[in-house]
Amino acid sequence: MQDSISPSSVLHRFMNLLVALILLTGLPLARAQEWTRHQPEPAPKGPWSDKSLSPDKRADLLIQQMTLEEKISLVHGDVGEQSAKKSLGGAGYIPGVPRLGIPDLQMSDGRSGVANIGRTGRYATALPSALANAASWDLQASYDFGALLGKEIRDLGFNVSLGGTANIIREPRNGRNFECLGEDPLLIGKMLGSELKGTQDQGVIGNINRYAVNDQETGRQIMNVIIDKRAMQETDLLAFEIAIKESSVGTVMCAYNHLNGTFTCEDPYLLTDVLKKSWNYQGWVMSDWGATHSTVPSARAGFDQEMPDGKFYGDGLKAAVEKGDVPVARLNDMVHRILRTEIALGIFDQAPVLRPVNPFTGAEVAQRSAELGMVLLKNANGQLPLNASTIKSVAIIGEHADAGVLSGSGSDQVTPAEGNAVPGNPYGWHPSAPLKVIRARLPKAQVTFDGGGDIARAAKVAAAAEVAIVFVHQHTGEGFDVRNLSLPHNQDNLIAAVAAANPHCIVVLENGGPVTMPWADKVSAILEAWYPGIRGSEAIANIVFGDVNPSGKLPVTFPKALEDTPHPTLAGLKYVPENELHYVHKEFPPFDANYDEGLKVGYKWYEAESKTPLFPFGFGLSYTTFAYSSITATPGKGLTVTFQIANTGERSGAEIAQVYALLPASAGEPFERLIGWEKVPLTRGESKIVTVSVDPQYLSIFNVEKNSWELISGDYKISVGGSSQSTPLSTTVHIANSN
Numbered sequence: 016m017q018d019s020i021s022p023s024s025v026l027h028r029f030m031n032l033l034v035a036l037i038l039l040t041g042l043p044l045a046r047a048q049e050w051t052r053h054q055p056e057p058a059p060k061g062p063w064s065d066k067s068l069s070p071d072k073r074a075d076l077l078i079q080q081m082t083l084e085e086k087i088s089l090v091h092g093d094v095g096e097q098s099a100k101k102s103l104g105g106a107g108y109i110p111g112v113p114r115l116g117i118p119d120l121q122m123s124d125g126r127s128g129v130a131n132i133g134r135t136g137r138y139a140t141a142l143p144s145a146l147a148n149a150a151s152w153d154l155q156a157s158y159d160f161g162a163l164l165g166k167e168i169r170d171l172g173f174n175v176s177l178g179g180t181a182n183i184i185r186e187p188r189n190g191r192n193f194e195c196l197g198e199d200p201l202l203i204g205k206m207l208g209s210e211l212k213g214t215q216d217q218g219v220i221g222n223i224n225r226y227a228v229n230d231q232e233t234g235r236q237i238m239n240v241i242i243d244k245r246a247m248q249e250t251d252l253l254a255f256e257i258a259i260k261e262s263s264v265g266t267v268m269c270a271y272n273h274l275n276g277t278f279t280c281e282d283p284y285l286l287t288d289v290l291k292k293s294w295n296y297q298g299w300v301m302s303d304w305g306a307t308h309s310t311v312p313s314a315r316a317g318f319d320q321e322m323p324d325g326k327f328y329g330d331g332l333k334a335a336v337e338k339g340d341v342p343v344a345r346l347n348d349m350v351h352r353i354l355r356t357e358i359a360l361g362i363f364d365q366a367p368v369l370r371p372v373n374p375f376t377g378a379e380v381a382q383r384s385a386e387l388g389m390v391l392l393k394n395a396n397g398q399l400p401l402n403a404s405t406i407k408s409v410a411i412i413g414e415h416a417d418a419g420v421l422s423g424s425g426s427d428q429v430t431p432a433e434g435n436a437v438p439g440n441p442y443g444w445h446p447s448a449p450l451k452v453i454r455a456r457l458p459k460a461q462v463t464f465d466g467g468g469d470i471a472r473a474a475k476v477a478a479a480a481e482v483a484i485v486f487v488h489q490h491t492g493e494g495f496d497v498r499n500l501s502l503p504h505n506q507d508n509l510i511a512a513v514a515a516a517n518p519h520c521i522v523v524l525e526n527g528g529p530v531t532m533p534w535a536d537k538v539s540a541i542l543e544a545w546y547p548g549i550r551g552s553e554a555i556a557n558i559v560f561g562d563v564n565p566s567g568k569l570p571v572t573f574p575k576a577l578e579d580t581p582h583p584t585l586a587g588l589k590y591v592p593e594n595e596l597h598y599v600h601k602e603f604p605p606f607d608a609n610y611d612e613g614l615k616v617g618y619k620w621y622e623a624e625s626k627t628p629l630f631p632f633g634f635g636l637s638y639t640t641f642a643y644s645s646i647t648a649t650p651g652k653g654l655t656v657t658f659q660i661a662n663t664g665e666r667s668g669a670e671i672a673q674v675y676a677l678l679p680a681s682a683g684e685p686f687e688r689l690i691g692w693e694k695v696p697l698t699r700g701e702s703k704i705v706t707v708s709v710d711p712q713y714l715s716i717f718n719v720e721k722n723s724w725e726l727i728s729g730d731y732k733i734s735v736g737g738s739s740q741s742t743p744l745s746t747t748v749h750i751a752n753s754n
Contacts, residue, residue: 059116066364073363074354077115078347085112086350087333091325103172106131106426107304107323118174118357118366120220122322126178126194126210127422127548128429129167139167140377140549141422141429141445143385144527145180145207147545149196149570150635151387152671153694154209161213161221163380168219170370174362175220177268178427179211181254184528184571185230185616188496188585193423193527193546197570198617198632199689200250201713204257211262218361223258224268225303227251227285228610232496233598234587236305237605239273246613248717256294265298265356269318271306273605278313280306286317297359299352314341319349374432382550382557389558390543390567391636398519398539400561400638401482408461410477411450412513413486413523414504417464419444420544420551421525425493432549442490447552449486449523456556470505470512478516484523484559485513485538491527495598496585500531500577510534523555529573532629543569561638566669566694568635568738572617575629581612581620618739619686633673633689633738639664639699641737643672648733648748654709658735658744660695661702669696672735674707675742679729682716687734687742690714714750728752 063076078086092098092107102108107122124130129139140163142148148160168176180191184198196203211221228240228251242251258264267290269280279285280302290296299319307313307321310331321328335341357363391399401409411417419436422428422443429443436446454462465476467485477483487506491497501507514520514537521540524530525547535541542565544555557563577583586608591598615623618632639662646658656674671694675687691707711726718725728751736742 059114061115064116070355070358071351073358074351077117077354078350080115081112081350083333083336086346087329088112089117089353090319090332090346090349091321091328092323094324104132105173106177116363117354118362120175121173122175122177123168123171123173124177124426125429126164127427127546128164129171129173130427130429132171132430137171138372138374138432139171139429140372140374140381141431142381143388143548143551144193144423144546145196146193146528146570147388147547148210148384149202149206149388150390150543150545150567151384152202152206152568152692153387154205156384156387157206157209158213159380160384161210162217163377165214165217165219167372167377168214169217169367170372172367172369173219174367175222175266176214177222177224179207179221179223179264180225181207181223181258182225182227182229183251183254183616185610186496186582186585187500187529187571187574187580188498189230189528190232190491190495190497191425191493192571193491194427198572199570200254200257201689201691202570203254205261207258208261211258211264215262215265215360218365220265220356220360220362221262222266222268223255223264225270226255226267226290227270227279228274229270229272229279231586231608232494233585233591234603234606235271235599236601237603238587238608239276239605240608240610241275242610243613244719245717246610249614250616252289259294259296265360267296267298267300268303269300269306271303278306278308280318281309281313281316283316291317297352298356299349310335311340314345319352378550381548382554385544385547385551385554386557386563388545388567389547389554389565390569390634391558391565392541392543392630392634393535393538394636395539398521399542399559401559403456403560406457406460406481408463408480408482409453409457410480410483410517411453411462411464411486412467412473412477412483412509414466414468414488415444416448416486417450417466418448419446420449420547421488421490422546422548423492423527424490427493445549445551447550449552449555452552452556453484456560467506467509470509473509474512474516477513477520480517482519482521483513483517484521485510486523486525489526489530495596498588500529500574502530507533511537514538521559529571531574531576535629543567564638564666564668565635566637566671568633568671569630570632572621572628572632573630575627579621579626579628581615614684615686619688622686631738631740633671634740635671635738637664637668637670639666639668641670641697643735643744646733646735646744646746648746650748650750653711654690654714654733654748654750656691656707656709656733656735657704659702659704660697662697662699665699667696667698669694670737672705673738673742674709675734675739676714677732677734678714678716679727679731681729682727684716687739689739726750726752
């Protein structure tokens with residue numbers, strides 16, 4: 016029999032816990048007291064409390080008890096007096112229904128860490144960018160990435176994690192490419208699905224956005240994307256479909272843009288025909304902030320929740336329901352989807368409990384993620400790894416390389432720990448300084464620094480050193496697109512000058528997407544570090560000095576020149592003044608973004624158009640070498656591809672073996688597509704037999720007339736190798752459609 020616990024004892028224990036939390040987190044007392052006022056009262060009991068019932072049945076029992084006003088309150092955000100009192104200051108807030116135990120929804124932005132922390136005033140781990148995560152091609156690492164994010168979101172008191180886009184990188188200048196996971200739907204879907212599952216397994220509702228075909232920031236509110244249904248289904252929508260089915264994510268966020276003439280948040284094809292019927296999606300659809308434009312049309316299209324306020328889904332929706340313009344059954348469906356998701360993911364039954372965020376665990380996960388996602392693009396004459404025991408002098412060159420590493424901005428911006436490492440700078444620099452870390456690794460060597468502002472002086476510093484490492488960056492973020500793919504601030508000329516002064520020139524890139532490299536043939540090594548997060552410099556050093564063998568592969572093609580891309584002129588750019596950085600303006604005249612390249616996205620475009628990229632999709636070097644042999648492809652339910660891979664170099668390493676298919680000519684796709692991959696760790700001299708199972712959908716085309724996927728009978732060329740342009744193994748297999 017348990018000992019009884021007095022109320023005073025409970026209070027005493029609670030106060031001790033509160034004091035401990037204050038000491039551990041640095042949360043000011045006033046804010047800690049304020050947070051405790053947000054904690055829910057014990058949930059009222061009712062038949063809906065029976066956990067043996069299905070989430071759907073429990074949601075229906077709750078709906079039976081709800082008033083019309085209570086239902087309406089759940090389908091739009093709150094920015095009024097109640098929000099001011101109870102919101103944690105995140106991205107959005109929706110009050111619950113206390114009398115039924117329905118919790119408040121506290122929403123936080125960010126997939127590179129918890130953004131918009133607001134009144135919590137606490138620390139969150141700055142993870143590498145989503146694009147860096149995708150470059151790992153590592154499903155377990157992606158799950159760990161998402162799990163850390165989910166745990167910190169819940170520990171900070173939030174229960175909805177916004178972010179996690181499945182948008183394909185069609186436009187390489189898109190300011191939000193760093194939030195994306197690449198240019199291939201299978202890679203995006205699998206990696207994002209694993210990440211979102213990791214988040215939701217922590218008792219947090221996940222979100223996938225920006226549904227759909229939202230690929231640039233310029234004029235995003237008034238842009239109309241034109242794309243045919245087959246191309247949309249086989250590219251952009253396939254990425255969403257795979258990620259949603261892999262993760263059972265709780266919410267889908269519709270985007271700002273028009274799609275073939277209709278706002279995505281009131282598009283019945285997107286929201287009902289595809290998402291809810293074809294994919295059998297059970298969660299709810301929320302809007303991007305301010306992306307709702309109607310009441311009745313959006314409700315009838317399958318839209319469920321307006322954010323961040325109730326301009327259309329407050330009094331307007333209530334009146335529409337009362338008049339019969341929106342059926343009660345449609346409103347009940349909106350509410351049902353929200354409630355059953357809360358119940359299914361544990362949000363209804365267990366409120367978040369404020370806990371200290373562990374900066375040590377977070378930093379370890381962030382650093383490991385950064386290391387796995389870094390891509391070695393060039394390594395002439397084995398320039399890397401550097402031998403720390405023999406090197407005598409190193410020149411570190413680059414703006415702010417003495418202070419920190421760069422991050423992307425906008426709703427995915429995580430506040431840098433200890434403040435911005437470059438005070439007064441408009442961009443977020445995390446205090447992981449390359450200069451400091453490299454000096455610590457080379458205590459006996461002379462390590463000099465130059466910011467690179469004076470190119471001649473930087474070249475002189477480089478010439479005096481044994482090795483020169485140039486850190487360059489490209490800032491990107493929500494609200495604008497870059498005008499071209501060149502590095503800003505005259506950094507291309509800086510690299511060229513340093514390389515001319517010192518043949519042992521290593522370039523480290525901190526950027527949000529593809530960049531051109533007119534100096535690529537002049538430098539000895541290039542390391543793509545992306546936005547690497549809170550321990551970015553430590554991760555870079557581990558790659559540079561060989562503690563970690565690079566294994567990342569490009570999730571996006573790097574073109575030689577902007578003119579090689581499908582759309583050298585950015586849609587809508589003609590409306591933007593030359594000196595204007597932020598391109599998101601509702602004042603623009605509406606314009607079309609015509610994706611007439613259709614299915615030819617990313618690496619498929621370069622193959623179909625016979626264009627040679629600077630670095631192809633799937634490319635990445637290692638400090639060891641790999642050999643492929645003995646391919647077989649066996650049809651069945653889909654396809655099974657088996658091959659052997661051996662480590663033929665001098666170090667242990669991991670190879671990301673990629674499987675591509677060229678469909679029969681009748682498919683009308685004159686290019687290969689990724690159909691699977693496997694990350695294979697191998698010790699020196701080791702070989703393994705690898706088997707990749709391919710889902711039949713990944714071999715199929717979308718038949719618009721039948722409105723379904725179709726596996727075409729015929730001969731399929733199957734290729735295997737280390738990138739989209741290096742597939743030493745190939746075989747042909749005949750696949751018959753049994754339907």
